[in-house]
Amino acid sequence: MPGLLVLMGSGETSPTMVEIHRAAARTLRAGARAVLLDTPYAFQENRADISARACRYFARSVGLDVEVASGITGADWVFSGPGxxxxxxxxxxxxxxAGDLRARVRARQGVTVLASAAACTAGLATVPVYEIYKVGADPHWREGLDLLAPLGLRAVLIPHFDNAEGGTHDTRxxxxxxxxxxxxxxxxxxxxxxxxLDEHTAVVIDLESETVRVAGRGGLTVRCPGSQTVLPTGTRTDLAELRRLAEGGPGRPAPPRADPEPVPAEVTLEETIRSCEELFKAAAAKPDMVAAAQSVLDLEAEVVKWAADTEEDAGGVDQARELMRLLIARLGELAATASLPGLVEPLLALRARLRDEGRYEVADALRAAMLTGGVLVEDTPDGPRWTPAP
Structure with missing residues (x-):
């Protein structure tokens, strides 16, 4: 079996990490057993939903059939993530x-993918993030799995390293x-x-060759007393170099170089939300109702694309849905001030396309927005018919 340890800072079931998962899955033998450890979030009432979304993600985006289990005996590929x-x-x-995970790394066999909360457990000590950040406990460490010790690294691993959700307070x-x-x-x-380990970023360690690759959108920071070295995405180095940096050696990491088959970095949902909102504002200022409606459709498509993401703390998908509803309502307000003949036909064409694609919820919301703007749309056997609303 291949020996691979993949640690992810966040985004483990989002579009940003698909190519990293696929590359790891390609190393597996035919018929490999893939196991999802649901333990980190097993206390949550929506445990089954999170597992189902993760399994759909791996099946549809990665091409990997995954079973949910509480043990990993006989597994070729193991994944664990948020919670x-x-x-x-x-x-x-x-x-x-815990012993089984250590044994996998020590034997340098099997693909082990730990992300977010699970990645936080990989070092000799673990940040009890729920207890400190959400409950208010004094900062303290908990003993970790120490999976990195067999690799010669005396280290703790901190995911979400570049988190910026706090806005006015420091959540790095x-x-x-x-x-x-x-x-x-x-x-x-x-x-x-x-x-x-930054968000939407992974460090991929080949346990046999001891090569190390940083992939994704951010970087891996090696932070020692008095020194700090950042290995940006695209960096290819080895465990010997990581060990040297961990011992406080001067910062001369292996120079970053592109992958043989570079893959463009995926845009995060947060970036898409900001972009769609700005495009809508620009279109509304002209006004260009079709462009404004298209920005809403683009946002809705991203919501569908990210629906399998199990990283709930950021609230990304819910935030996108809330913005989509707000922009649809704004469409209705804009329609009230627009010229009806020039507005209606393009919007009806957009609505027809939505219905053809089975996106009935958005199509209905668009019709409701048009009604707010003074346009009544009725579906007839001969197609949609519109009249000025009474």
Whole structure:
């Protein structure tokens, strides 16, 4: 079996990480057994829904049939992702999964993909992010799986390293911020390094050749007392170089170089939301009703594309849906001030296309917006008919 350890900072079931998953899946033998460990989020009431979305993602986007399980014996490929790091650690330790994960890395066999909360458990210590950020516990460490020890790395791994959700407060470093991370670093055993993994970014370690690749949208930060080195996406190096950097060696990482088959970085849903909103505003200012409606359709298409994403904390899909409803309502307001004949036919064509594609919810919302703007649309056997609303 191939030996591969893939650690992801976030976005593990989003379009941004598809190519990384596919590359790992291509190393598997035919008929390989793929297991999704649902432990990190097993305490949530929507556990089954999260698992179903993840399985659909891997089947449709990666081409991998995945079973949900609580153990990994006999698995060629193992994945675990969002939730609570400490909840997962407690149960993996009690069930023996912790030892099984360590054994996989020690034997340098099998593909092991840990993301977000699960990735947080990979080092010798773990950030109890739920307890600190959401409950208000004093900053402290929990013992981790220490999967990196067999690779010669005395390290903790912190996902969501470049998180910026806080806006006015510092949520970098998996929601710790600089103040709390600096305090926690002082409590680590001597010689321990922090490996920070940015969102929508992965570090791929070939356990047999000991090569290391950084892929995605951000970088891998090697943070030692008094020094910090960032390995940006596209970097190809090896474990020996990581170990040297972890020991505080001067920052001379292997120069970044493009992959043999470079893949354009996927735009995140947050970036798409901002872009669609700006396009709508520009179209409304002209006004160009068709362009404004098209920006709503583009946003709706992205919502469908990202529907399998299990990373719920950012609230991306819900935020996109809320904006879509707001923009559709705004369409209706704009229609009230527009010239009806020049407006209606293009919007009816858009609505017809939506119905042909089975996107009835958006088509109905567009008709409701037109009614708000003074246009009554009725579906007849001869096609849609419109009249000025009474």
């Amino acid at each position: 609570s790091p400490t909840y997962a650690l407690d149960r993996w330790t009690d069930s023996g999964v 470093y998996c929601y710790l911020g600089e103040r709390r991370l600096s305090r926690l670093e002082g409590e680590l055993p001597p010689g321990t390094v922090v490996l920070g």
